[in-house]
Structures are given as C-alpha cells and as structure tokens.
Amino acid sequence: MPPLSSIRPVIRASARNRLNGRAPTTLPKKLRVPMSAYVVDCAVYVDGGRLPGRWAHDAAIEEVRRRGDGFVWIGLHEPSDEQINGIAETFGLHELAVEDAVNAHQRPKLERYDDTLFMVLKTVCYVGHAEPKTANELVETGEVMVFVGRDFVITVRHGRHSGLREVRHKLESDAEQLALGPASVLHAIADHVVDSYLEVTEAIEDDIDEMEAEVFTPRSTMDAEQIYVMKREVLELRRAVTPLVAPMRKLTEGYSSLVPHEVRSYFRNVDDHLSTVAERVAGFNEILTTLVDAMLARISMRQNNDMRKITAYAGLISVPTMIAGIYGMNFDFMPELHWRLGYPLVIVLIALICGGLYRNFRKNGWL
Structure with missing residues (x-):
C-alpha cells in the first residue's frame, strides 16, 4: 500500500470539493479500503504467482473475476464485527460462520454454506519450562x-x-502447488497445524518420560498435583486433536467440489499424521492415569510405613510407661517396694523387654 503521505492530497482535495459543493474526489480502488491492523495480508494469485502490489479486498476479488482466473487470499487477525462485515458482504460469507469466526472458542469442525467451506482448526503451542514438576501450563491454544x-x-x-506467514511464504515458493487453487491453501494450513501437533506431542512425551522417572525415584519430591496439571494439558490437546479427525476424513473423501481430486490426495497424508497424533494423545492419557495410580499407591504405602513406625515406637514406650504406672500408685504393700535391688532390677527388666521388642520390630521391617 502507498504511504499515507501520498493519500493525504486526495483526502484534502475531496474535503475542499465537499465545501465547494462539488463531487468529492474518490480514492483509487486499491486505496478505498486501507490495510488495517487486523488485515495481515491481502494478495491475488494467478497461475501460482502473486500479483505485485497491495490490494483492498474488493479490488482484489474484482481483479480475479475480471481475469476469470486465480484467487484472493486475505489474512485477518482477531477482527471485530465491524471490521469483518465489509469483507463478509463482498465475498458472500454466511452470517453464522462469520459470527463463529469473530467470537472464536469453537470446536474444530468443517461446515458447508452454499458455495463456501468453513473450517475451524485449533492451533497449539508448547510453552517451555525448566522441568515438568514446576510447570503450570504446557500447551497454549489458539484458533x-x-x-x-x-x-x-x-x-x-x-x-x-x-501466525501463517511461514505457510504463505512456503506456498508462494511452490507455484505448482499454489496453482491448484484455494484448496491448496486449506491443505497447507491444515498440514501446518497438524505438524505443530506432532511437535507438541513429542515435547510432551519427553516431559512424561521425565515425570515417570521422577515418580519412581526414591525420596522423590514429585507431587500428584503436577501429574494432574500434565493430565489437564493433555486433555486440552485432546480437545484440539480429536474433533478434527472427522472433518479431515471428510476432506479426503470428496466432501465438496471445492477440494479437487489432486488436493484430496494431499489431505490423506495430513489425515495419517492426525491419526498418529490422536493415538499418541490417547496413550499419554493412559500413562498419566497409571502415574496417578502409582503416585497414590506410593503415598498410601508411605503412610502405612509411617503408621508402622509410630505403632512400633508406641509399643516401646508403653513398656516403661506401664511399669512406672504400676510402681507409681504408692500402695503400702507392694512386692519389692523396699528392696535394695528393686530399682536396678526394674531398669534392667525394662531394657530387656524394650530391646526384645525393638529387635522383633526391626526383624519384621517395622523400624
């Protein structure tokens, strides 16, 4: 798009014409809808190549339909209702699909509205951290x-x-693929998203392996809460992956004529990768469930061992307590009450009984 300084004279001339009662000066068609912050890119592609210049959405689609060849690719980032309404009206987008696109927080799905396909994909990003047991969030999602x-x-x-900048640049360097039409862009985006799933699952798999080793390490500081955090993140990844399986399968089976046979074969490869990811995520869930059970069993065993030790020491303490209690009742007529060797005998008796109990507890693994 030309710099703003080149547009200002036209705007000033239009204002002067309005004041003088003349028809306002109109902006050139390519400048009538300026590129806004929410419009990341708008390009026209013909025969696998990008036409030079920056285009407004209405000028771009007019150019394509005038040529009778090519297509327009518009990238938007978090537009509002007012920002997307003009584009929706120009391209004839269904109002329900537009509402979903603006509000976000949708499940992965594929819908057909007249001559338009509307697909929702969940994007995921792995959040780095020092170690699994200190992480509060591992997977960040988008749409x-x-x-x-x-x-x-x-x-x-x-x-x-x-972001899809990398996808756009990769496609623009492959004219043969881009010449297949809009469906090739849908495939490239789906392939990019599913590849990110593979990367995230590999990172999570490393974290789970590390967590598993930590759980079974003696005197481990791993907390069951951290396993639940990991399980929650895997569940979030599962919400992104599992609902996408059915829509992806539709694209491989000729769900719409907008996806030609040449592109459907590429979608089969994406579908295979998605199935691999879904199997991995299901496996992660099972492993984490097993780790939770192992952690709970370990905690229960530790508590049992603690109770054994407490019981053993209570038994050792009960011997002198019982004997001292008997001789502390201060009766006048008690055996060996005034005997000179009574005190040493009682001490030796307590030591022998406690030593025997201690040896027996150690032998049985209670101490």
Whole structure:
C-alpha cells in the first residue's frame, strides 16, 4: 500500500470539493479500503504467482473475476464485527460462520454454506519450562478459521502463536502447488497445524518420560498435583486433536467440489499424521492415569510405613510407661517396694523387654 503521505492530497482535495459543493474526489480502488491492523495480508494469485502490489479486498476479488482466473487470499487477525462485515458482504460469507469466526472458542469442525467451506482448526503451542514438576501450563491454544470459495480464501486467526506467514511464504515458493487453487491453501494450513501437533506431542512425551522417572525415584519430591496439571494439558490437546479427525476424513473423501481430486490426495497424508497424533494423545492419557495410580499407591504405602513406625515406637514406650504406672500408685504393700535391688532390677527388666521388642520390630521391617 502507498504511504499515507501520498493519500493525504486526495483526502484534502475531496474535503475542499465537499465545501465547494462539488463531487468529492474518490480514492483509487486499491486505496478505498486501507490495510488495517487486523488485515495481515491481502494478495491475488494467478497461475501460482502473486500479483505485485497491495490490494483492498474488493479490488482484489474484482481483479480475479475480471481475469476469470486465480484467487484472493486475505489474512485477518482477531477482527471485530465491524471490521469483518465489509469483507463478509463482498465475498458472500454466511452470517453464522462469520459470527463463529469473530467470537472464536469453537470446536474444530468443517461446515458447508452454499458455495463456501468453513473450517475451524485449533492451533497449539508448547510453552517451555525448566522441568515438568514446576510447570503450570504446557500447551497454549489458539484458533484458525478458514473460508474457502471458488476464487478466494479468507483466514481468521485468534491467538499470538497462530501466525501463517511461514505457510504463505512456503506456498508462494511452490507455484505448482499454489496453482491448484484455494484448496491448496486449506491443505497447507491444515498440514501446518497438524505438524505443530506432532511437535507438541513429542515435547510432551519427553516431559512424561521425565515425570515417570521422577515418580519412581526414591525420596522423590514429585507431587500428584503436577501429574494432574500434565493430565489437564493433555486433555486440552485432546480437545484440539480429536474433533478434527472427522472433518479431515471428510476432506479426503470428496466432501465438496471445492477440494479437487489432486488436493484430496494431499489431505490423506495430513489425515495419517492426525491419526498418529490422536493415538499418541490417547496413550499419554493412559500413562498419566497409571502415574496417578502409582503416585497414590506410593503415598498410601508411605503412610502405612509411617503408621508402622509410630505403632512400633508406641509399643516401646508403653513398656516403661506401664511399669512406672504400676510402681507409681504408692500402695503400702507392694512386692519389692523396699528392696535394695528393686530399682536396678526394674531398669534392667525394662531394657530387656524394650530391646526384645525393638529387635522383633526391626526383624519384621517395622523400624
């Protein structure tokens, strides 16, 4: 888009014309809708190549339809209702899909509205940390909504980590793939999202292995709460992966004519990777459940050992307490009450009984 300094003279001329009662000067079509902060990029692609210049959405689709070839790719980031309404009206987007795209927090899904496909994908990002037992959040999620028509692709992103700049650059360097049309963009986005799932699952797998080793380490400081934190994060990843399996399978089976046969074969590869991720996530859940059971069993065993020690020491203390209690009742007629060797005999008797009990407790593993 040209710098603002080149637009200001046109705006001033338009204002002067209004004051003088003349028709206002109009901006060139490419400048009529300026690129805003929520519009990340708007480009026209013909024969696998990007046309030069920056385009407003209405000028871009007019150029494509005038040529009768190519498509428009518009990238939006967290637009509001007012910001997306103009684009929705120009491209004929269904109001329910637009509402979902603006509000976000949707489950992964694939819907068909007349001649438009609307797909929601959950993006995930692994949050680094020093070690699993100190982490409060491992997986950060976002969303990418994709509108696919015969001559346009509109992507709406929510979240800080869900950028598609890398996907766009990779596609622009592959003219053959980009020439397949809007469906190739949908495939590239889905492939990018599922690849991020694989990366996150590999990182989580390393954390679970480390956590498993920590759980079974003697005198470990691992807390069951940290296992529940990990289980919660795996559940969040599962919410992103599992609902996407059915929509991805539809794209491989010819759900819409907007996805040609050449692109469906690429979606089969993405579907295979997604199935791998789903199996890994299910396995993580089972392992963490086992670790929770092991941690609870370990805590229970530790408590039992503590109770054994407490009981053993209570038994040792009860011997002198009982004897002292008997001789502390101060009766006048008691055996050996005035005997000279009574005190040493009682001490030796207490020591022998306590020593025998201690030896027996040690032999049975109570102490």
